[in-house]
Amino acid sequence: MGDSRKIVKSRPEVIIGNFFPIPSFLICNKLDFNLNEINFENIYEGISKAYWHNCILSLEDAVITYELDFSKLGPKSKEFNASRGYNVETGVCEWQYSQHIIPFSTICEIYDCPVHIITVDKDDIYSHIYNFLGSLEQSIKNCIKYDYDFGEYLGITSKTIRGNK
DSSP: OOOOSSSSSSSSOOOTOEEEEEOOOOSSSSSSSGGGOHHHHHHHHTTOOOOOOOOEEEEETEEEEEEEEEGGGGGHHHHHHHHHOOTTTTTTTEESSSSSEEHHHHHHHEEEHHHHHEEEEBBBBHHHHHHHHHHHHHHHHHBBBOOOOOOHTTTTTTHHTOOOO
């Protein structure tokens, strides 16, 4: 997938708040396997964790996202998140990305987030859907906004329209 034709010719420079890939997600009605036995490392074998789906929603079963454990972040990432008010010693939160990436001037700290499965709550059968929608919204809000020309991507230029005149 990473080698397929790109819409843009180059990627923007990485800066804080501008480094998330385009979000991807799956939605299905029902899963036909046991969630407790699934091995995501096997499913995504050969695919960098940076390109795993942001969320997977099974309407009848669960939402699959990620978990961010602040205590496992690198020292600079901990310092950055502490300055934003997060409890970096014991804080854990749901995270819509397979990795937590914070680039600094000399290094880029990357933490691989473990998969987090939230099953249907019998008292609120829609809570996992709300969680999915929140993760999707955050993923879209934080992704890199690319500027591109659909015509150029499709190979349509003034020369092709005019017949190379």
